[in-house]
Amino acid sequence: xxxxxxxxxxxxxxxxxxxxxxxxxxxxxxxxxxxxxxxxxxxxxxxxxxxxxxxxxxxxxxxxxxxxxxxxxxxxxxxxxxxxxxxxxxxxxxxxxxxxxxxxxxxxxxxxxxxxxxxxxxxxxxxxxxxxxxxxxxxxxxxxxxxxxxxxxxxxxxxxxxxx
Numbered sequence: 047x048x049x050x051x052x053x054x055x056x057x058x059x060x061x062x063x064x065x066x067x068x069x070x071x072x073x074x075x076x077x078x079x080x081x082x083x084x085x086x087x088x089x090x091x092x093x094x095x096x097x098x099x100x101x102x103x104x105x106x107x108x109x110x111x112x113x114x115x116x117x118x119x120x121x122x123x124x125x126x127x128x129x130x131x132x133x134x135x136x137x138x139x140x141x142x143x144x145x146x147x148x149x150x151x152x153x154x155x156x157x158x159x160x161x162x163x164x165x166x167x168x169x170x171x172x173x174x175x176x177x178x179x180x181x182x183x184x185x186x187x188x189x190x191x192x193x194x195x196x197x198x199x200x201x202x203x204x205x206x207x208x209x210x
Contacts, residue, residue: 047194050146053121054153066110066155070098070117077113087112089119096120111151111181118150119143152187155180158195161188171201 061072070077076095079102086108087100098116100109123143156178168174171189175182189199 047149047191050118050122050149051153051191051195054118054150057117057121058154058157066113066117069154070113070120073117073120075117075120079109087116089116089123091120091124096124107179107181110155110179111184114151114155114184115147117154118147122146122150148184148187149191152180152184153191155184156188158192161185161192165199 057069057073061069067077074096075089075098077098077100079100081103082099082101085101086104087098090097090099098113098120100112100116102109104112123146161174161178164174164177168177171185172182175185178185180188186201189197189201193199193201
């Protein structure tokens with residue numbers, strides 16, 4: 047988990063990434079939006095070029111989430127992408143690479159300071175997630191990361207199929 051935190055912080059700081067799409071492109075990935083039917087997105091590395099392909103028919107919140115998740119694959123699992131990491135459902139907590147990409151997405155999309163600040167006045171995880179502009183499941187992964195850093199939030203595991 048420390049490696050995921052470190053790599054997400056490096057990318058966010060190096061590319062000043064408030065916009066995940068700019069961060070991904072500045073990190074060297076080519077981000078494409080295409081109609082993909084029920085497929086939410088995928089990552090592939092071919093001929094030395096890295097691609098994040100995102101379903102253009104999804105809303106902005108889902109596109110941001112999928113981009114951050116696929117950037118996690120680009121950062122953490124590039125060597126596994128020969129045939130592309132294609133996902134019909136993201137956030138499968140039982141799969142190690144998917145879980146790592148989820149944790150990476152949460153860490154790169156949410157800083158500790160902004161998350162802790164919003165949690166001070168929010169009445170629920172859903173309310174805090176809305177205020178932070180992320181899916182509640184992403185916030186659950188961020189709370190898990192904060193617990194790893196020494197906080198003690200009482201959290202439930204994120205649903206493993208929330209993007210089906």
